[in-house]
Amino acid sequence: MHEMSLTEGILRILETEAERQRFSTVKTVWLDLGVLSHAEPEAMAFCFDAVMKGTLAEGARLEIIRTPGAGWCMACAREIAVGSRFDPCPACGGFQIQITDGEQMRVRELEVA
Ligand SMILES: [Zn+2]
Numbered sequence: 263m264h265e266m267s268l269t270e271g272i273l274r275i276l277e278t279e280a281e282r283q284r285f286s287t288v289k290t291v292w293l294d295l296g297v298l299s300h301a302e303p304e305a306m307a308f309c310f311d312a313v314m315k316g317t318l319a320e321g322a323r324l325e326i327i328r329t330p331g332a333g334w335c336m337a338c339a340r341e342i343a344v345g346s347r348f349d350p351c352p353a354c355g356g357f358q359i360q361i362t363d364g365e366q367m368r369v370r371e372l373e374v375a
Contacts, residue, residue, distance in 0.1 A: 265302065268367060292370055294367065
C-alpha cells in the first residue's frame with residue numbers, strides 16, 4: 263500500500279526531529295496533505311496507527327489538513343485553482359493544465375512531550 267511507505271517516511275521524520283529537539287513522545291501530528299496527492303486520508307490514518315505502534319508516536323493523534331490544489335493553464339497562461347486532477351480549466355474549459363500545487367505531503371506541526 264502506497265500510504266504505508268508514506269507513513270514510514272513520517273516516522274523517520276519524527277525520529278529525526280526527536281533527536282534534534284530532544285523529545286521522547288509525540289502526541290499529535292498535523293499533516294498537510296494536498297487534495298491532488300495520491301494518498302487517501304482514511305488510509306493514511308489507518309497506516310499511521312499501525313506504523314506508530316511500538317514507536318515514540320504510539321497512540322499519537324493524526325490531524326490531516328487538506329491543502330488546496332493549483333495549476334497553470336497553458337491556454338490561458340495563468341494560474342488557476344484545481345479541485346481534482348481531472349477538472350478542466352475554470353476559465354477556458356481546457357485540459358492543458360500543469361499542476362503546480364496540491365500534490366505534496368508535509369509534516370506541519372508536532373505536539374510532543
Ligand atoms: Zn484556461
